[in-house]
Amino acid sequence: MPRAVQLDEYGGLDVLTVREVELREVGKEDVVVAVKAAAINPGEAAIRKGLMAKKFPAKFPSGQGSDLAGIVTEVGIDVEGFAPGDEVLGWSWERSSQAEACVVPAEQLIRKPAGLSWEAAGSLYVACVTAFAAVRAVDIAAGDTVVVSAAAGGVGTIVVQLLGIAGANVVGLASEDHHNWLRAKGVTPVTYGEGVLQRLLEATPDGIDAFIDLDGPEYVDLAVELGVPAAKIETIIAFERAAEIGAKAEGSNEASTPEILGEMAELVAAGKIEVPIAATYPLDEVREAFEQVEARHTLGKIVLIP
Numbered sequence: 001m002p003r004a005v006q007l008d009e010y011g012g013l014d015v016l017t018v019r020e021v022e023l024r025e026v027g028k029e030d031v032v033v034a035v036k037a038a039a040i041n042p043g044e045a046a047i048r049k050g051l052m053a054k055k056f057p058a059k060f061p062s063g064q065g066s067d068l069a070g071i072v073t074e075v076g077i078d079v080e081g082f083a084p085g086d087e088v089l090g091w092s093w094e095r096s097s098q099a100e101a102c103v104v105p106a107e108q109l110i111r112k113p114a115g116l117s118w119e120a121a122g123s124l125y126v127a128c129v130t131a132f133a134a135v136r137a138v139d140i141a142a143g144d145t146v147v148v149s150a151a152a153g154g155v156g157t158i159v160v161q162l163l164g165i166a167g168a169n170v171v172g173l174a175s176e177d178h179h180n181w182l183r184a185k186g187v188t189p190v191t192y193g194e195g196v197l198q199r200l201l202e203a204t205p206d207g208i209d210a211f212i213d214l215d216g217p218e219y220v221d222l223a224v225e226l227g228v229p230a231a232k233i234e235t236i237i238a239f240e241r242a243a244e245i246g247a248k249a250e251g252s253n254e255a256s257t258p259e260i261l262g263e264m265a266e267l268v269a270a271g272k273i274e275v276p277i278a279a280t281y282p283l284d285e286v287r288e289a290f291e292q293v294e295a296r297h298t299l300g301k302i303v304l305i306p
Contacts, residue, residue: 001020001021001022001023002020002021002023002099002100002101002102003018003019003020003021003099003100003283003306004018004019004020004021004063004096004098004099004100004102005017005018005063005064005065005098005099005283005286005304006018006019006021006061006062006063006064007048007058007060007061007062007064008060008061008062009060010048010049010050010053010058011048011049011050012049013287013290013291014287015048016048016064016286016287016290018283018284018286021063021099023101023102023103024094024103025103026074026076026103027076027103027105028076028077028078028079029076029078029079029105029106029107030075030076030079030103030104030105030106031072031074031075031076031079031082031088031103031104031105031106031109032072032073032074032075032101032102032103033068033070033071033072033073033088033101033102033103033104033109034070034071034072034073034100034101035068035069035070035097035098035099035100035101035102035122035306036069036070036071036118036121036122036305036306037068037069037070037118037119037121037122037123037280037303037304037305037306038065038067038068038069038097038098038099038122038303038304038306039067039122039123039125039126039127039154039301039302039303039304040065040098040289040290040293040301040302040303040304041066041067041126041127041154041293042153042154042293042294042296043126044064044065044066044095044290045290045293045294047095048064048290058095062095063094063095063096063097063098063099063102064095064097064098064286065092065095065096065097065098065099065304066091066092066093066095066097066125066126066252067091067097067122067123067124067125067126067127068089068090068091068092068097068102068104068122068125069087069088069089069090069112069118069121069122069124070087070088070089070101070118070122071085071086071087071088072084072085072086072087072088073101075106076106079106080106081106082106082109086111087111087112088109088110088111088112089109089110089112089116089121089122089124089125089261089265090104090108090109090110090125090258090261091104091108091125091126091256091261092104092108093108098283098286098304098306099283099306100283100306107258108256108258109258110258110261110262110265112265113265113266113268113269114269115269116265116268116269118305119277119280119301119303119305120268120275120277121265122303123154123275123277123300123301123303124261124264124265124268124275125252125256125261126154126155126252127154127155127157127158127275127301128158128261128264128265128268128275129252129255129256129257129260129261129264130155130158130236130251130252130255131155131158131159131162131264132162132255132260132263132264133236133250133251133252133254133255134155134159134212134214134234134236134250134251135159135162135163135166135212136250136255137234137248137250137254138210138211138212138232138233138234138248139232140163140166140168140209140210141167142166142167142168143167143168143169144168144169144209144210145168145169145170145171145204145206145207145208145209145210146163146168146169146170146171146208146209146210146211146212147171147172147173147190147200147204147208147210147211147212147223147226147228148160148163148170148171148172148173148187148211148212148214149173149192149211149212149213149214149215149219149222150173150174150213150214150215150296151170151172151173151174151178151182151187151189151214152172152174152175152178152181152182152299152300153214153215153296153298153300154300154301155214155236156172156174156214157181157274157275157276157299157300158264158273158275159212159214160172160182160185160187161185161272161273161274162273164185164186164187165267165272165273169188170186170187170188171187171188171189171190171200171203171204171208172187172188172189172190173190173191173192173196173200173215173219174189174190174191174192175191175192175297176189176191177297177299178299179191181276181299185274188203190203196222197222197225197226200222200226201226207227208223208226208227208228209228209232210228210232210233210234211223211226211228211232211233211234212234212235213233213234213235213236213237213238214235214236214237215237216237216238217235217238217240217241219235219238220233220235220238220241220242220245220247221241223247224245230245230246230247231246231247231248233245233247233248234247234248234249234250235247235248235249236249236250236251275300275301276299276300276301277300277301277303278292278298278299278300278301278302279292279298279302279303280302280303280304280305281302281303281304281305282304282305282306283304283305283306286304289302289304
């Protein structure tokens with residue numbers, strides 16, 4: 001039986017364990033994937049802690065993980081377009097990707113482009129489709145100035161590059177450790193923290209057309225204080241605050257299609273978008289991997305390599 005990350009209750013890092021699990025029955029339209037890489041996302045830590053139990057309740061024992069990339073080992077009898085041996089990437093909505101193998105519907109997979117590393121392929125789903133949805137939500141035009149909070153995070157690094165491709169003037173909030181990477185991508189970096197309002201005003205003398213928040217409600221409030229219209233404020237995390245002011249709150253649910261994931265994968269494979277990999281960990285070090293994710297100071301993605 002394959003080994004997988006499991007938890008039996010909500011809690012801290014100590015509830016994470018790695019154990020052998022029995023794969024669920026393979027349906028007619030399912031595919032079994034031997035997982036080669038599965039990225040970790042901050043939202044998974046919040047789910048594990050029970051902070052999102054109302055929106056995303058867990059059924060214990062619960063697995064972990066959405067992102068995955070790997071090799072097809074078995075297909076259901078009605079599956080077309082995939083065969084054992086195919087290299088694929090995609091997602092699980094069953095919290096099962098942080099494992100040596102998992103079963104997912106064929107419609108949640110695409111072929112891995114040639115030349116795309118396993119680490120990058122296993123990091124694409126959540127970060128890339130969320131970034132796609134966030135950029136689409138603010139409906140920018142070339143020349144618009146867009147501020148992005150948490151610009152050096154897993155989603156932020158993709159958002160700022162998508163905005164650049166669209167011709168925006170991008171201002172990214174991040175710690176100074178990541179300013180050089182942002183500058184290399186054509187982003188104007190601004191340090192977050194005390195005094196950020198004044199620093200943003202100085203960095204955007206012609207005004208701000210849109211604001212994409214990837215960190216929390218305080219940045220939605222900051223966008224309002226900066227005079228950004230609610231219709232041009234997007235958040236992937238501060239859902240309640242967005243509802244209160246009429247801001248956008250679109251994320252992976254609005255962009256989870258093979259077509260969008262395929263479009264993003266081709267951009268990465270072509271070198272038009274970089275997916276920074278901060279670190280990789282073996283499955284047995286899942287607690288250490290989540291500890292680094294939850295510190296929220298890494299550039300890009302943390303990836304498990306089963």
